[in-house]
Each structure stands twice: as structure tokens, then as C-alpha cells.
Amino acid sequence: MENNLFKWKHFESHLIMLCVRWYLKYPLSFRQLSEMMAERGLSVHHTTIMRWVQQYSPILNRKIQKHLNPTNDSWRVDETYIKIKGKWCYLYRAVDSRGDTIEFWISEKRDKKSTKYFFKKALKASHNMMPRVITTDKYYTYEVLIDELKYGSILSCKTQHRQVKYLNNIVEQDHRFIKRKVKPMLGFKSFKTACSTIAGIETMHMLHKNQAGVMTPIEEMEFIHRVMNIG
Numbered sequence: 553m554e555n556n557l558f559k560w561k562h563f564e565s566h567l568i569m570l571c572v573r574w575y576l577k578y579p580l581s582f583r584q585l586s587e588m589m590a591e592r593g594l595s596v597h598h599t600t601i602m603r604w605v606q607q608y609s610p611i612l613n614r615k616i617q618k619h620l621n622p623t624n625d626s627w628r629v630d631e632t633y634i635k636i637k638g639k640w641c642y643l644y645r646a647v648d649s650r651g652d653t654i655e656f657w658i659s660e661k662r663d664k665k666s667t668k669y670f671f672k673k674a675l676k677a678s679h680n681m682m683p684r685v686i687t688t689d690k691y692y693t694y695e696v697l698i699d700e701l702k703y704g705s706i707l708s709c710k711t712q713h714r715q716v717k718y719l720n721n722i723v724e725q726d727h728r729f730i731k732r733k734v735k736p737m738l739g740f741k742s743f744k745t746a747c748s749t750i751a752g753i754e755t756m757h758m759l760h761k762n763q764a765g766v767m768t769p770i771e772e773m774e775f776i777h778r779v780m781n782i783g
Contacts, residue, residue, distance in 0.1 A: 557611065557780065563596065565782045571601045572608050573776060576752040577760070579736050606745055608780075609752025615779040616625045616656040616755055617678060623648040625684035627674075628723040629694070631662060632731065635739035636746045643730070643750065644670040647723045652763050654680055656754050658747050664693050671701060679763075688720045729757050 558565040580588075581594050582605075589596045626649035631642045638715055642662045646654040655674035659666035674680055688694040695715070701707040715765035733753050740746035758764065767775060776782075 557608070558782075563594075565780070566777065567594070567596075568580055568604050569608070569776060569780060569782060571596070572604050572612070573756065574772070575601065575605050576609065576733075576749075576756040579733055581736065582771060595735055605752060606748045607635040607722070609755070610749045612776065612780065613751040613755040616758070616764060619775075619779065620679035620758065621652070621678050621763055621765070623652045623654050624650060625681045627654060627683040627686045627763065628720050629686060629688045630720050630727070631722045634658065634734055634750070636660075636743055637741065638739065641743075641746070642666070645723060645727065645730075646670075646674055647726050649722070651722050652761055653726070653754060653758050656750065658750060660743070662691075662693075667693055667697050668701070671697065672706065675706065680707050683711050685714060687714045687716060689717055689720060690715045729760075730754070 558568065561568060567589075571589070573590075574580055575585055582601045585601050586596055586598040619769045626644050628649065629644070629646045631644050633640045634643050635641070636658075639660075641696065642659045644655075644657045644659060644667070646656075648654055655670065655675055655677055657666075659670070675682070686694075686698060695713060698707060698711070698713045702709050702711065730750070730753060736751075740749065755765075759767070759775075764775065
């Protein structure tokens with residue numbers, strides 16, 4: 553039985569989530585998805601699909617959190633860039649030594665305040681362990697902030713900080729999936745839109761990396777239907 557998430561929608565919930573999943577998972581535009589639906593005899597305007605993605609991406613991200621397998625205690629932290637309203641912004645990302653996603657966060661600035669918020673968000677997530685070691689680049693803010701978080705007992709005093717560039721290759725490689733999906737979008741029109749869409753893209757990337765268990769494409773679809781209460 554459907555829940556209130558899909559109440560009053562003109563299309564069935566499974567069709568809505570099909571468009572949302574495909575947009576977040578594959579390098580498709582809203583117009584391309586609209587054309588694909590037209591081939592199935594369904595008239596769905598591309599702006600309608602856009603609204604679905606913005607509405608349901610954060611919900612999907614929130615609902616799968618409790619299903620994620622635990623990450624390990626070796627963190628690799630880095631940032632990449634995304635364009636919002638014609639301006640380059642920062643996408644903070646962290647993965648563990650296996651490449652599993654720990655956390656992500658978008659910020660207009662690369663500064664101590666933004667970095668601190670990102671670390672607190674990562675430490676708060678239920679699927680993450682207290683890091684034994686954190687590997688970053690040589691951006692000076694990381695060193696200062698990690699010491700500050702230890703002093704405030706937010707990080708364990710035993711957490712080691714490494715600034716070794718080649719060890720961060722794993723997170724830099726992981727950026728490529730996100731960049732490959734974001735690049736065709738030619739930037740986001742608003743910060744809110746960027747946050748919503750990236751949340752969905754990162755969520756589908758976690759599922760692709762089997763962070764909620766090994767699943768076939770059909771099993772992945774069924775899993776998403778369960779967490780979104782689609783009958």
C-alpha cells in the first residue's frame with residue numbers, strides 16, 4: 553500500500569520512482585526520460601520528472617541510511633567541485649579504505665566552518681565508525697580542525713591524521729562517478745536543487761557499491777520500493 557509520499561500524484565508511485573531511479577543512476581536528461589516514457593505511451597513532461605527527482609531524492613537518501621552496512625575506520629576525505637548558479641561550489645566527500653561512501657556535503661565555501669560541519673555530519677551517521685585514521689590532502693584547515701575536534705572529544709584522541717596524497721586516490725577515483733553524472737547537467741540552478749539531486753545520486757552510488765548488500769538490478773528496484781513503501 554502506498555503511503556502519503558505519493559498521495560494526490562497523477563502517476564503511479566512505481567512509475568515515479570522508475571524515473572527518479574533512472575535519472576539518478578544513469579547519465580540521462582529530464583527530456584530524454586520524458587521521451588522514454590512517451591515510447592511507453594505515457595505523457596510525462598520533463599519538468600514533472602525534475603520535480604519528482606528534487607522531492608524524492610532526499611527522502612530516499614534518508615530512508616536507506618538504516619540499511620547501510622557499517623563502513624570501516626580508515627577514512628579518506630577530499631573535495632571536488634560542482635557548479636551552482638554559474639559559481640563553483642565544494643562537494644565534500646569521504647570514503648573508507650574499501651571505497652564505501654562515508655558521507656557527503658555541499659558547501660559554497662572551503663573553510664573551517666564548512667569542514668567542521670562535514671565531519672560532524674559524518675560522525676553522526678549511524679553506519680559510520682569512529683575513525684582510527686583520517687587521510688586528507690595537505691590543506692592546512694584539516695590539521696587544525698582535527699586537533700580541535702579531538703580537544704572537544706568529538707573525535708577520539710587516538711585518531712591519527714595522515715596527509716599523504718597518493719593514499720587519497722581511492723576517494724579521487726570515487727569522485728568520477730559523481731562527476732560523470734553531474735557533468736551533463738551543466739550546473740544546478742539553485743543550491744537547494746543541487747543538495748536534493750546530489751543526495752539522490754550519492755544514494756544510488758552507495759547501492760551500486762553494495763553498501764546495502766549485494767543486489768541484482770531487480771532486487772535493487774524491489775529494495776527501493778520497500779523503503780519507499782511502494783506496494
